[in-house]
Amino acid sequence: MTSLPPDMPSSATGLPHYKLRLFITGSTPRSTRAIENLRKICEENLDGRYELEVIDVYDRPETTRELQIVATPTLVKVLPEPLRRIIGDLSDELKVLAGLDLAPRQSQQG
Amino acid sequence: MTDPVSAQDQGTSKVPSLQKTPTGIGGLDALTFGGLPEGRPTLMCGAAGCGKTLFGVTFLVKGIEEYGEPGVFMSFEERQEELATNVASLGFDLDGLVERKKLVVDYVRLERGEIEQAGDYDLEGLFVRLGHAIDTIGAKRVVLDTVEALFAGLEDSATLRSELRRLFAFLKTKGVTAIVTAERGEGQLTRYGIEEYVSDCVILLDNRVIDQVTTRRLRVVKYRGSSHGTNEYPFLIDEQGITVLPITSAGLAHEVSSEVISSGVAGLDTMLGRHGYYRGSSVLVSGSAGTGKSTLAASFVDAACARGERSLFFAFEESPAQVTRNMASVGIDLQRHREAGLLKFEAARPSLYGFEMHLARMHRDIDTFNPSVIVVDPISAFRGPSVEVNATLLRLADICKSRGITALFTSLLSSGDSMNDSERNVSSLMDIWISLADVEANGERNRVLSLLKARGMNHSKQLREYRLTDQGIDMVPVYVGPDGVLTGTARVAQEAREREVEQTRQDAVAGRRRVLERRRLAVERQIAELQAELESEEAEVTRMGEQDDVQATNRDADRSVMSTLRGDM
Numbered sequence: 001m002t003s004l005p006p007d008m009p010s011s012a013t014g015l016p017h018y019k020l021r022l023f024i025t026g027s028t029p030r031s032t033r034a035i036e037n038l039r040k041i042c043e044e045n046l047d048g049r050y051e052l053e054v055i056d057v058y059d060r061p062e063t064t065r066e067l068q069i070v071a072t073p074t075l076v077k078v079l080p081e082p083l084r085r086i087i088g089d090l091s092d093e094l095k096v097l098a099g100l101d102l103a104p105r106q107s108q109q110g
Numbered sequence: 111m112t113d114p115v116s117a118q119d120q121g122t123s124k125v126p127s128l129q130k131t132p133t134g135i136g137g138l139d140a141l142t143f144g145g146l147p148e149g150r151p152t153l154m155c156g157a158a159g160c161g162k163t164l165f166g167v168t169f170l171v172k173g174i175e176e177y178g179e180p181g182v183f184m185s186f187e188e189r190q191e192e193l194a195t196n197v198a199s200l201g202f203d204l205d206g207l208v209e210r211k212k213l214v215v216d217y218v219r220l221e222r223g224e225i226e227q228a229g230d231y232d233l234e235g236l237f238v239r240l241g242h243a244i245d246t247i248g249a250k251r252v253v254l255d256t257v258e259a260l261f262a263g264l265e266d267s268a269t270l271r272s273e274l275r276r277l278f279a280f281l282k283t284k285g286v287t288a289i290v291t292a293e294r295g296e297g298q299l300t301r302y303g304i305e306e307y308v309s310d311c312v313i314l315l316d317n318r319v320i321d322q323v324t325t326r327r328l329r330v331v332k333y334r335g336s337s338h339g340t341n342e343y344p345f346l347i348d349e350q351g352i353t354v355l356p357i358t359s360a361g362l363a364h365e366v367s368s369e370v371i372s373s374g375v376a377g378l379d380t381m382l383g384r385h386g387y388y389r390g391s392s393v394l395v396s397g398s399a400g401t402g403k404s405t406l407a408a409s410f411v412d413a414a415c416a417r418g419e420r421s422l423f424f425a426f427e428e429s430p431a432q433v434t435r436n437m438a439s440v441g442i443d444l445q446r447h448r449e450a451g452l453l454k455f456e457a458a459r460p461s462l463y464g465f466e467m468h469l470a471r472m473h474r475d476i477d478t479f480n481p482s483v484i485v486v487d488p489i490s491a492f493r494g495p496s497v498e499v500n501a502t503l504l505r506l507a508d509i510c511k512s513r514g515i516t517a518l519f520t521s522l523l524s525s526g527d528s529m530n531d532s533e534r535n536v537s538s539l540m541d542i543w544i545s546l547a548d549v550e551a552n553g554e555r556n557r558v559l560s561l562l563k564a565r566g567m568n569h570s571k572q573l574r575e576y577r578l579t580d581q582g583i584d585m586v587p588v589y590v591g592p593d594g595v596l597t598g599t600a601r602v603a604q605e606a607r608e609r610e611v612e613q614t615r616q617d618a619v620a621g622r623r624r625v626l627e628r629r630r631l632a633v634e635r636q637i638a639e640l641q642a643e644l645e646s647e648e649a650e651v652t653r654m655g656e657q658d659d660v661q662a663t664n665r666d667a668d669r670s671v672m673s674t675l676r677g678d679m
Contacts, residue, residue, distance in 0.1 A: 025234040034229075057235055061242035064235050068219050071264060072235040087264070088229030099226035 018042075018050035018100070019079035025072045026058050030089045034073035037090035045102050075099070128335045131179075131251070131287040134172025135165070136474070137354030141339035142330060146311055151281050151288040153308040155299045156315030161326065161347050162291040163188070164197065165315070166253035168352050169289055171202045174212045179250035182214045182243045182286075186259035190215040200351045214243040220263025227265050233273040237280050244284055252281060252288040258302050267302070275307045299331070310334045316342070325467050328354055344470045350478075355470040366390060367514060371417070371483075374409030377585020378544075381561060381570035387542055388566065389482075390514040392507045394537055396521040397546030401557055402578050403520040404428075406546070407485040408437040408444060409582055410518050414483040415447035422481035423455045424472060426491040430455035433487075441581040454479050460491035468492070469502045473509055483516045489536065490522040500536060507539050541565040552600050559585070575601070 022038055024031035035054060042050050057064050057072065067076055071087040077100055086099040130144035139145045146152045146169075156162050163185075170181035185193060193215060194204040207213035216239065244252065257277070260270055281288045290308060295301035305312055312331040317324060327342040345354040367389040372379055379385045387393055393410075395403045411421045425433055433455065434444045447453035456475050460468065476484065486506070492499050503519070510517040521536065537543050543562040548555045559576050561569045575586040586601075 023235060025232075025238070030230060030232070037229075057238045061238045064239035064242065065216055069235040069239065070218060070220065070260070071231040071233055072238075073231065074235060083224065084226065085224055086226045086228050088227050088231040091229035093228075095226055095228035099228065 015049055016080040018046050018077070020050060020052045021067065021076045021078060022052065022054045023057050023063070023067070023069050023072055023074045023076070024054060026056060031056075031073055033089040033091065034075070037093070037096070038075060041090070041093060041096055041100075045097065045100075130336070131173075132177060133169050134176045135168055135352050135354060137343065137345070138328070138352075141343060141354065142311075142333060143337060146287055146289070147333070147335070148287050149282065149285045150310040151278050151290050151308050152311040152313060153290050153292060153300070153305055154313045154315065155292045155294055155305070157294040157317060160294075160315035160317045161345075161352065162315060163193075163255050164200075164347060164352060166255050166289050166291060167193065167197050167202060167204075168200075170213060170251055170253055171197075171204075171207065173251045174207055180212045180247040181251035181253070182216065182240065182247070182249045183253045183255070184216045184218060184240060184243070185255050186218050186220065186263075187256060189217045199349060211247050214247055214249070216240075216243055218259075220259055222263055225263065231266075231269065233260075233270075233277065237277065241280075241284065244286060250286060252284075252286045253291070254288065255291045256293060257290050258292050258300065258304065261302050271302075271307075274304055278307050315345075344467050346467060346470050346474065348471075350474070353470065353474045355473055371516060372413045373406075374411070374413035375406065375576075375583045375585065377574065377576070378406075378559070378583075381559075381572070381574060381585075382542075382564055383568040383570065387516055389516055390511055391516060391541035391565070392510065392539060393516070393518045393542040393544065394521060394540035395518060395544045395546060396523050396537075398523050398548055401546035401548055402576070402583065403522070403546060404433065404487050405437065405440055405442070405578055405583060406544070407487050407518050407520055408433070408440075408442045411453060411483065411485055412437075412442045412444065412447070412582075414516075415444075415450070415452040418452070419482040420479060421447070421453045422475060422479050422484045423453060424475075424484065424486045425455055425457040426460045426486075426488060428457070428487075430457050439580070440578050440583075454481070469506055472506060476509060476513070476515065481515060483518070484510060486517065486519045488520040488522050490520075500539075503536055504539055537562075542567075554599060556600075 020038075020042070022034060024034060038052070042052065055063055057069065063069070068085070069076075073087070073089060075086040075090060075096070077084045077086070080101070084099050084101075086096055088095075090096050129148035130142070130146065131148040132139045132145040154162050154165055166183065170183055173179040173181050183193070188196070190204065190208070194202075197204060204213065204215060208215060218236070218239075240252070243249065257274065260274070261267055264270060278290075290304075292300035292302070292304055294314075295303070299305040299312065299314065309332075311333045314329045314331050316327045316329070318327060319325075326345050326347065328345045329342045330338040330340070343354050345352060369389040370384045370386040371389050372386040373382065373393075395406050397403050407423075411423060414421045423430075423433070428436070430448075434448065437444050444453055448455070454475075456471070458468070458471070472484075472486075489499075489503060492502065507517060509515075519536075519540070540563075542564045545560050545562050547558050547560070549558045557576055557578075558573045560573045561571070563569075577584045577586060
């Protein structure tokens with residue numbers, strides 16, 4: 001299990017704090033790709049206001065049931081609500097941002 | 111247990127004969143000769159509402175309860191609470207089994223709106239999840255219901271297909287016997303064609319509606335490495351769970367009994383010539399409405415229960431309470447037999463199921479209750495093609511015969527005395543045929559019983575009138591007059607007429623007797639008179655004789671006096 005240091009919510013900006021879980025299967029290329037893609041997206045879009053937990057389902061199989069994991073890799077957006085699952089290696093950045101409700105902001109930036 | 115995957119890899123020559131896992135579902139194990147292929151997935155497909163989920167749950171629950179094999183139910187459609195509620199009526203306590211760590215129910219929620227696909231994925235998460243569930247309780251049985259929900263919940267069907275193929279291989283390596291359910295598709299067995307991944311055993315469930323009557327049927331489409339029944343078999347889902355009925359015609363090899371059991375009506379026993387029916391025979395009681403067919407059946411059941419035998423009464427027109435009440439009104443107390451557990455009613459509307467289904471139900475009820483007599487009241491309630499009705503009854507009669515059960519069937523004749531084809535066909539299956547008829551004459555109806563046939567019995571050929579009294583059926587002594595058999599008031603009138611004639615004759619005799627008596631008296635009187643006359647004459651004569659004597663004496667005396675006087679000496 002890899003855990004990135006959670007930053008404290010920056011209430012000053014008024015932007016929501018993100019709580020994310022990424023479920024992967026060991027060190028398969030797909031898992032590795034997913035972690036890399038997610039880190040990049042988070043740093044670019046959620047700087048300092050996210051908490052990411054990477055869970056290897058081989059190590060913690062019981063978590064699959066708790067969080068309704070079927071496909072891997074799966075990124076679960078626990079907070080802010082609503083809960084959402086993004087499956088795949090997260091190579092499609094636009095879809096990931098849409099799933100994290102970050103797409104409109106990005107389009108504003110664009 | 112053999113590892114089926116490695117066994118397959120080694121080639122067929124060394125493979126031991128296929129191991130089977132009994133499902134615990136009555137009938138299914140019989141027609142698959144032992145159950146599902148052990149350690150392999152079985153595909154169970156059918157349209158919505160066919161009972162796929164229930165098959166799965168039953169497979170697991172029976173596995174736990176009867177074979178000590180824990181199970182995993184992975185549900186893609188229903189939550190554990192819903193599932194538990196749905197099967198609670200069958201007496202399955204899913205929550206209890208889960209608590210005892212014998213069962214894992216995992217509800218896999220796939221909400222398309224909640225899932226965004228962003229790149230390649232696999233179903234390793236599902237494998238881990240399933241594998242974990244299997245390992246936690248040491249499961250031997252797995253049900254995936256309905257795995258095709260993945261297609262609805264996830265995009266990229268190409269990935270899904272290859273992952274499904276991997277899933278079935280995964281199940282095999284886990285060595286679990288699995289049931290994978292799938293929806294029936296157009297032109298193929300399943301909607302997404304997953305039958306191509308499951309090649310060992312495929313079972314098709316069907317729910318057909320013919321003439322607004324639903325019949326559930328099951329067919330083993332494929333069973334690699336094993337023989338299996340190939341027909342469509344009806345199955346039942348009711349409060350007792352699932353019952354599949356591998357019905358085969360028993361043939362005519364059953365043993366016969368020469369033991370005779372009472373029909374419950376003394377007069378009828380006498381008519382049969384052997385004081386009742388042969389045990390194990392099939393009795394048909396036909397008659398028009400209100401002729402007392404049910405009463406005759408109830409008498410039979412009453413007699414059987416009184417002997418301590420178990421009786422099963424299939425009522426297709428009346429509720430058990432109604433039958434019991436009606437029979438009480440003719441003095442047949444069925445309630446005490448019900449309370450004693452000797453009599454069991456199975457009531458259902460004939461239109462509730464198809465023939466097969468009824469037969470299936472009856473077959474199962476006979477199996478569970480193990481009666482020595484049964485009553486089907488009435489068989490005419492089954493409407494439909496006569497071939498089908500006939501086949502159904504033939505099988506029922508065979509089931510009864512093969513178990514030595516005496517069966518009494520009642521049949522409502524459609525109109526008058528005429529028989530239609532199906533009735534004639536049915537009658538040929540029966541050993542004894544009792545006809546109850548309403549004879550209409552002189553403005554009234556009377557009930558007449560006759561024996562149309564009784565195989566192996568020298569039965570009475572007479573028509574007999576009977577009455578439904580408050581002590582049951584009463585056979586009235588037969589009246590055969592110069593004009594044939596008379597019944598009802600005709601019989602009474604005839605009897606009255608005869609009494610009258612007799613009376614008249616008796617009166618005439620008495621009259622003659624009185625006249626004779628008078629004459630005798632007259633003659634006697636005459637005789638007395640004559641006698642008296644004679645006597646008086648005799649007296650006269652006597653008196654005259656006496657006078658003569660006196661005179662003679664006197665004359666003698668005179669003469670001696672005179673001779674003395676003359677001096678004749």
